[in-house]
Amino acid sequence: MVNSIRVLVATSLLCALTSSFAAKEPLPVDAWLKTDIVGASLSHDGTYLGVLREDQDREGHRIVWVYTFDEKGTLVLHRRINSENMRIGGFTWLSDTQFIMGLRQQVRNRIDGFNQGVYKGRSQIVDLAKDEFVPLPIENPGIEHLLPKQPTKIIVSEDQGGSRGGRRQIGGGSFWHSYYEFDLSTMRKKLLLKAKYALQSVRFDIDGNPEFAIGFDLDSLEQVYKYRPERDNPTWVEFGRSHIDSFESFVPVGTDPTAPHREYVVAHNGEDKRALWSYDKQKRAFSERVYGRTDVDVLGTINHSNSLMHYGDVVAVTTLKERVEYEYFPEYEVERAIHAQFANLIDNPFSPRVVSVSRDGQSMVVRNSGPKSAPSFYLFRQGQFNFLGTIAPDVSSDDLSETTYIEYPSRDGLTIPGYITTPVHSEPPYPLVVMPHGGPFVTEGIGFDPWAQLLANNGYMVLQPQYRGSHNYGLDFYKSAFIEKSEAGYGMQDDKDDGALYLVEQGLVDPDRMAMFGWSYGGYAALVASMRTPQIYQCAVAGAAVSDPIMQVNYYRYSIPGAAKVEQLNTWTDAFSPFREVANINVPLFIIHGDNDQRVPVDHSRKLIKRLKDLGIEHKYLEIKGIDHFSNTMERSHLKQFYSALLEYLATDCGPEGL
Structure with missing residues (x-):
């Protein structure tokens, strides 16, 4: 009987994977080399669309194509922005008219030891209104908060690792950061929090107030989790610890909207598989297992697609098996419906995601990527849904194969x-x-x-x-x-x-x-x-x-x-x-x-x-x-x-x- 079942399973798998085929010559290697669009996003007010493309004439170079829209909603090229000697890795909009580019340049011919490569990065702010290019005066910056209520300011972090390359591993494997308020009108920074062992990584609320932090206790060798119960009170209160010898995860991901004194945490909590838990910061204890599976871990969570208007809102839990699955919370049914609607408009949809949204929520960039679709970008604006382009323009879905778990x-x-x-x-x-x-x-x-x-x-x-x-x-x-x-x-x-x-x-x-x-x-x-x-x-x-x-x-x-x-x-x-x-x-x-x-x-x-x-x-x-x-x-x-x-x-x- 067991052998019969195994034969049946084998036959079913064989039939499922070989139902039809047509002989065809493989694509030439060059088809797999050509790259076009690698990223796209909207300015905060939706006036501009930035598209990062490979420069087809110069290997190793990329160009940010900035578009506006005419009265019919047609894309109109506003300008092209490149970097002569550095490769543009990506860009992020900071305001209605400004974005920051991450750049990379080779600075030496040989590596300088383990994890000390030949490339060095820098960041540059592009101001379309002033036609200015300003280097960000921060080493290894991170954009921590776009401060939607203060459109001329952002919060940035600076890696303070201290070793060669700007990184030093400490504590439980974290890197410590200093945090600055950066004024986009004056291009000046103001220190908010200085890096130290007790305060390595910080999360801010919608108004830019520190609300959560991770530190490290050098005596006990524990990661320490802290929060500020009162917005106007700078006192940090500890709510949890995790020893560096523990293999279990404890990853705070955002505030539980049903109870502000509770934190969503992706953790094992004594179980084999990671799950999403609601953790009571006042009682310093797990309150509720929000979501988990017995076959795979919870990978993490995703936030609201419109981060400018719904900053920090955790809307879904993610897991991975046959594909990435999103389990949305009931109060964010609209987010689920939006993504489901876009999936119905895309050929070969595979967990399409909204990757950029204008402040008013009326314009969106959608990215789709899967076994039968190279990463591709779409624009939703004025009720129209249009294809922008793909990373691999010479590779069609007919040339791609299904991937099966x-x-x-x-x-x-x-x-x-x-x-x-x-x-x-x-x-x-x-x-x-x-x-x-x-x-x-x-x-x-x-x-x-x-x-x-x-x-x-x-x-x-x-x-x-x-x-x-x-x-x-x-x-x-x-x-x-x-x-x-x-x-x-x-x-x-x-x-x-x-x-x-x-x-x-x-x-x-x-x-x-x-x-x-x-x-x-x-x-x-x-x-x-x-x-x-x-x-x-x-x-x-x-x-x-x-x-x-x-x-x-x-x-x-x-x-x-x-x-x-x-x-x-x-x-x-x-x-x-x-x-x-x-x-x-x-x-x-x-x-x-x-x-x-x-x-x-x-x-x-x-x-x-x-x-x-x-x-x-x-x-x-x-x-x-x-x-x-x-x-x-x-x-x-x-x-x-x-x-x-x-x-x-x-x-x-x-x-x-x-x-």
Whole structure:
């Protein structure tokens, strides 16, 4: 009977994923390189629309296109704003006529140590009314509050970490900040709160008064949570503590509107899964479990889309499984209805979100992104809903593949979640690329993943396993990767292989055409995969990989406290070491690394390559000039080099005849 059920499940999954197909040539690599719109938002009064676009003529440059509207509501270009020597990372409107741009510039040719990259950021305010460009005189600024009742002022924070790069880890992993009132008319700042251990992170009310803070007690090694019961009284009152050795979450996210003396908190509170709780600050106790699930954690909450008129209003709880789900509070039914209405107007909607709203709520920018839709932007204004553009103009929904949530058993009895992206223009059994996420202790969501889509468009099924240690599936699942012994290269690796074998069992994957490709920790996993016995893969592609776990953990061994230290040292001190086991490589191996990688320095790959050469082990190595560890440093030329090499290797060099 059990076997019959398994056959039925396998047949159902196979049918669901292969109902129809039509052969079609893959897109050329260049189609995946062209980027157009990467962001869009409205000025506070809705007079201007700012659109951030890639400069098609100059690699690495972006332009803010500022539009106004004619009497018919048609977009009229007002001006284009660029930065000659710096890349615009993003922009935020500060008022009706002013916005701030985040800029990035390469300031040296080599990294200056671990987490000390070659890029430096700065911020610049653009004033359209005065036609002025003013640098913000604050290091590593954060826009904390737009102060809607004071349109010429904002509250900004300045990182006061104190170490090189402006950051120093303290307490429970927080960074401390000073807070300033910044006058947009005079471009001057006034200190509101000075950074100190006892007051590291502060939240302000609608009028700009401090109402909540997180500090750190150096004697007890506890995070301390405080609030001000009376707006006009500067006295802080403690309402909770969390020790740095605790693995449980306690994350205040906003005031409970049903009782101002209570705080919404995303926390475990002794349970395996994170939930949203109402916490009584006066009684210093949990009052009510507002929302939670037994299968996944609560990710967090979202605030009202119109933050200018509904500042700080928590409107929904978010969870993630088959997709990001939003559970709205009854009093914010209008917010739910607005998003549902927009979903009905969009092709291939996948949790579309309002990302910008004018003060009067009559104009909105909506962003949609999902497996069948590259990030795209829409404008709602004067009752009209129009498409603005997409990040990937040469990639249509017909070229994209569905991504599906699955679960499968591990060999030691755990249930492992995963996502599979299924080629749309071919039929099973597919060649498979197992693509584990980096981290490893992170949450991987479902959405538009350009790497998975690139591979699927070229005929590969992609498995993204949520191996043990991944966040979102409870404390026990997370801690099982390290709390008793390190599972890095062992149980965590089994989880990836078991996913591949499960797909073979379902009839979806050809067992003789499987590979592993990953970046960062995923690259480490690919190195491990190349050395396993019995071997189920035809090749491995390791990007920005940790080859020597001890070398990596030594970069930060003495700078991490509490639970984070247990997590990292337990994981990496006894992890499987690809560098030590390099002689056991038994399949073709392709190693890729950026020469400016600050998180996993390129020395990991260089010393591994030397060892491979000394042992006479065949391999391929690509060192990409100018990129850091993170994808936002990969320009078009970098991506073309990377994508072309990856696809060529899989097609021709992966196994005896290519994958």
